Amino acid sequence: MNHTFSAKNVVVAYRGGARALRQFDLDFSGKCLAVVGGEKDGKTTLVNAVSGLVNYDGEFILDGRALLKKPSGNNVQAILEDYCLLKRKTVRENVEYPLKIRSLDLAPAQNAIREFGLASYADIKAAKIPEHVKPYVAVARLLLVKRDLYLFDDILRPLSGDDKELFLRKLKEIFSKLDGIIVYATSDIDEAKFLADKIAIIYGGVIEQYGTYDELRNKPFSRKVAEYFDDKIELRPSVLREFSGRLMIRYGDDNVTLPEGSAAKLLDKRYVGREVSVAPYRGGDTLQYLILDPSTDKTIVKY
Numbered sequence: 346m347n348h349t350f351s352a353k354n355v356v357v358a359y360r361g362g363a364r365a366l367r368q369f370d371l372d373f374s375g376k377c378l379a380v381v382g383g384e385k386d387g388k389t390t391l392v393n394a395v396s397g398l399v400n401y402d403g404e405f406i407l408d409g410r411a412l413l414k415k416p417s418g419n420n421v422q423a424i425l426e427d428y429c430l431l432k433r434k435t436v437r438e439n440v441e442y443p444l445k446i447r448s449l450d451l452a453p454a455q456n457a458i459r460e461f462g463l464a465s466y467a468d469i470k471a472a473k474i475p476e477h478v479k480p481y482v483a484v485a486r487l488l489l490v491k492r493d494l495y496l497f498d499d500i501l502r503p504l505s506g507d508d509k510e511l512f513l514r515k516l517k518e519i520f521s522k523l524d525g526i527i528v529y530a531t532s533d534i535d536e537a538k539f540l541a542d543k544i545a546i547i548y549g550g551v552i553e554q555y556g557t558y559d560e561l562r563n564k565p566f567s568r569k570v571a572e573y574f575d576d577k578i579e580l581r582p583s584v585l586r587e588f589s590g591r592l593m594i595r596y597g598d599d600n601v602t603l604p605e606g607s608a609a610k611l612l613d614k615r616y617v618g619r620e621v622s623v624a625p626y627r628g629g630d631t632l633q634y635l636i637l638d639p640s641t642d643k644t645i646v647k648y
Contacts, residue, residue: 348408348526349374350494355403357390357550365390366401367550377520377527379537381573382547388530389426390550392498395528396423407494407526423496426503428483432472436463439471440486447490457485461515477508484519497529501536513539534558534573546570563629568642571635574628578635583623585616585636592646594623594634601634610647621645 355369366387371378382388394401397416405412412419431439440463441454458467461481466474471482480500487495501509517540520527529540537544538558545555546569554566565571572578586593592607593600601623611617622637636646 347374350526351406353404355401357394357399357401365550371545373543375542377529377541379541379544380530380547381534381537381544383532386547387550389498392423392496392530395496396421420492421494422487422492424483424487424500426499428479430471430482435468435470436482437467439482443490453489461485476503480512493525495525495527499531566644571626571628575626578624580622580624582620585621587617596623612645612647616645
């Protein structure tokens with residue numbers, strides 16, 4: 346079944362009026378949506394809002410039904426960056442917890458412990474287990490109760506190297522078996538590429554661009570998006586010219602003429618003759634030039 350998830354005019358404001366999410370709008374259909382952003386761009390706030398842990402205006406809609414604005418009102422579960430393990434409980438007790446509070450048979454917990462390779466840690470308290478084991482415990486616990494929506498907030502961030510690679514592959518396997526929407530928040534575009542159907546890049550509480558990995562990589566709408574795929578972008582000022590339907594710029598000592606028809610893709614003809622910001626961009630399949638409004642760092646040439 347193809348599930349749908351939407352955000353409509355979602356705003357999260359804190360005391361003093363600062364907005365962590367500003368007019369957040371999104372329509373997604375598929376299995377896994379990745380939300381990619383840096384520190385304080387709104388990823389965790391989004392997860393907390395969907396979970397009902399923070400107040401927000403607007404609405405989230407799952408399979409045509411608006412989510413209630415309280416934690417207990419929806420069949421939603423999140424794993425946060427710190428995994429929210431019960432530190433004084435053993436791994437076994439942590440995995441069993443969602444079954445115990447529902448007075449359900451505990452046998453599935455033992456199966457999950459075996460499936461996730463946790464048998465040797467089962468009787469060790471969560472506070473004492475290695476860091477790379479914690480996400481396995483959190484996910485094993487999460488999967489014991491079916492949810493309509495699963496939320497993950499940068500859960501691979503504490504991992505590195507082989508530990509991260511192994512767990513990422515395990516997540517891919519798990520996601521393929523889940524019947525529900527997955528919203529996966531991360532600061533790593535490569536994680537998003539590996540796991541997600543669509544990616545929303547968020548910056549300053551607003552979606553900067555939304556699409557598939559290839560769409561974002563080949564056609565970035567702003568410098569912020571482009572930098573996820575090419576970390577050596579060096580913008581320089583140039584005056585935008587037009588001749589016989591082509592746009593012309595200067596980058597360093599090089600005069601660059603863009604392909605035929607490029608002038609028709611200019612979002613506003615008033616940019617011709619004005620100073621713009623330009624840079625070669627190597628994030629996509631072919632070398633291209635970013636041409637940006639210097640005041641916003643947004644592209645002024647549509648693709």
